[in-house]
Amino acid sequence: MRKGHNPAKSGAKSYQSKRLAIVTLVYIPVQEGYFEQSLEIFKIHLASVRQYTPEPFDYIVFDNGSCSEVKRELESLLEKGFIDSLILSNHNLGKTGALNQVLGGLPNEWICYADSDMLFRPGWLEESWKINESFPGCGMIGAQVIFPDWDVDRGNTRFRKTEDPRYVFSHEKPPQPLWEEYCRARGINGERAEFYREIQLDRVRNVDTGIEAYLGGNSHQQWLARGEVIRQILPLPVGLQLAREMDTYQDQKIDQLNYLHLTTTSSYLYHMGNSIDPEIVPEVNRLKLDPDLVNEKNKKVGQKKSLAWKALVWIDRTRQGRKMLRRLYNNLYEIFSS
């Protein structure tokens, strides 16, 4: 039975979600073989997200059945405030099953999804916003260039037919550095690399703003989208743990709903995969998990202006003061509940 007054009903404000949520999935079943460096790579990803995202956001991790050591590390990162919400699943639900579980209920206006092996670079969000502002009707915006494998990857069926003179379309082969990095990061070589060297990328330019984008409909490794758009394509089909067919479903749905699917023309992300490429070591060395980036809550406590609140915060500074407040709280509770 209820005893006393529930202080949670006394008008305390609950946390209000930020405009942007960044979501990732972690699956590291063992820390050997293919997954030997995966935890380290995830932490680099996390540091890059924290360091290069220029506005407040909620960072949500879905652990899709990783081993105990990895879960413990995630719990520790949650405790330190680097992760805002951690979802632990005993079973591997597959990528789409996990995304179904996370994405539908996020109240954030914007959602960014990224695989946990993606390295974020400075400017990724700023450039994505520019595309959103210059090309109305964006469904998904990727911050890296992705080469299309299938026709469906190109998306933007209706946009390609637009007669709006503000938009100028062109085609081009990938610039050499872009092609090299793309293939290197994915371990692509030989015939397939040559195929990509010659591939035609579809570019669009807004002549009013000068902003350019690639029409690329397959940014599964990372995308930015409005929550309301994502809710229209859920649930994603659940099946194989990792399969290109599953990714294609979301591209098709975005296209069928006549949303634009664009990417930046430079890569503001790097696919780290399962090992740290020597080429990105200088970038990695510039990253660190800085506690100052996540101590916003403590600042908030100190921001309230009333004198009584300031007095409480002042008393709470010391161990003795905290003890006294706790005792006072407990005594008051006992008085009112007896």
Next chain:
Amino acid sequence: MRIGQNPAKFVKEVAKPGRVTVAILNYIPFLSGFYAEMLDVLKACLGSIWENTSGPYDLLVFDNASCPEVQQYLLNRYENGQIQYLILSERNLGKGGAWNMILSGAPGEIVAYSDNDCFFYPGWLEQSLKLLETFPNVGMVTSRPFHTREEFYSQTVKWAEQTSGVRLRFGRFIPWEVYLEFDLSLGQSEEEIRQHYESTDSVRIEYQGLTAIAGASHYQFLAYKSRLQQFLPFSMDRPMGQVKQLDQRVNETGMLRLMTMEPYMMNMSNTIQMPRAADLLQSSSQTVAQSHTRLVDRALVKKPLLAIYDAIFKLYYQK
């Protein structure tokens, strides 16, 4: 860069979640004052689910920024495989924020939601499922009858009045002891409860051989996940107190809100004491008697002391 093939790409099947996800929302910011016994309450709640739930289900627990001791308890249960999905939030998202994640993210087709202070009796899930699956267009089923607000089940009554083959009756169909037990657990006085009981009828609905009481509660309910999707996401700026939005919206859309005829769950609130109604009556009347004599119950004293109590909580809460 990627070296080798990701072995996950060779896996041809993924785990298939149970049809029912039992979802518990937990919030225990510290283990003193109002929350002194809450870890025991949580243990009793989860224990009653493990003990008294038959049929396949997955258990999902959403922890809304509890203290480390509580999170550790949940992590241990998760590691033991007694909790299939555990969501840990570093900040309290309020009930609305938690519901957003639970009601959209629960992997099962049916969500059996409950606050963390609910004790389940044997048969709770089967009996609730019967109502959910037999009555048409059901929005919510709660696993015991108690007094709920009429305006939140008006559409259920309307449906019953307009549907042939449905028998609708108004009267006192909830036994006094069942009614009393639950409302006492909410901290109401016996006087208040009796007044409610005598001044309000409950609504009994018979359909296809099953009987239910009209009404349901956001506190504990079963629902088809797909039917609740339209109400998401909720926007609530306080941790508690705005939850009636769900009851209201479900009713407004014409979906049925039903309760089982028998009590299959009980509210524990913040203590694990669930004495018989007679014992509770005694303690509640003692409280009433005391209230006339104590200085601290006079508004002039009580108000500032409660303000201090709430302020200290907020200080802890925001950390």
